[in-house]
Amino acid sequence: GALVYQYPRRTICKSGTSMRMECQAVGFQATSVAWYRQSPQKTFELIALSTVNSAIKYEQNFTQEKFPISHPNLSFSSMTVLNAYLEDRGLYLCGARDRDRADTQYFGPGTRLLVL
């Protein structure tokens, strides 16, 4: 079956430091990977959409300078939160679209980021 793994599941970083999170699609080839952030208040924001061999599209309020993304192949993507501050807290979810089932986006379990 289709699975999406994320690593780490939970991380704590000091304010002003950076942390990298990874997303791995297993059992299918992900044509695109979307990174989302779910705030402690449950607000769900799209950070960026990454499609292999295409430019990564960032949403308003999110930039490559702050959230650089790497998507080298159809099964792996990583995103870094640079210079993290309190407002960056939340659950970072990776959603991978199945090439053979374009209507389905599978989510990983998320990386929960706490900033001290």
Added chain:
Amino acid sequence: QQKVQQSPESLIVPEGGMASLNCTSSDRNVDYFWWYRQHSGKSPKMLMSIFSNGEKEEGRFTVHLNKASLHTSLHIRDSQPSDSALYLCAASRNSNNRIFFGDGTQLVVKP
């Protein structure tokens, strides 16, 4: 960024009752809608997708879509306590485009 609005924010229904959740997109170019369910501490899992006008039923879950009004609704009949979760509506312009989520409806089914 908010292109998807959901109502109500929270909903309490008795066990065995009917839960009705609503979702509207403010983007007139949206064509695809999904409903996801997120249990506490877990990631969202897709419940149903709907791309055509009309109704789609899977077990106790029924989804309606009115493309003209860009409105979709999810109805859960014979609600169970295990249905208690955050229900998220998502929309996209096409199958390969960005998917935006609403803030969800928190459903509580009371035994």
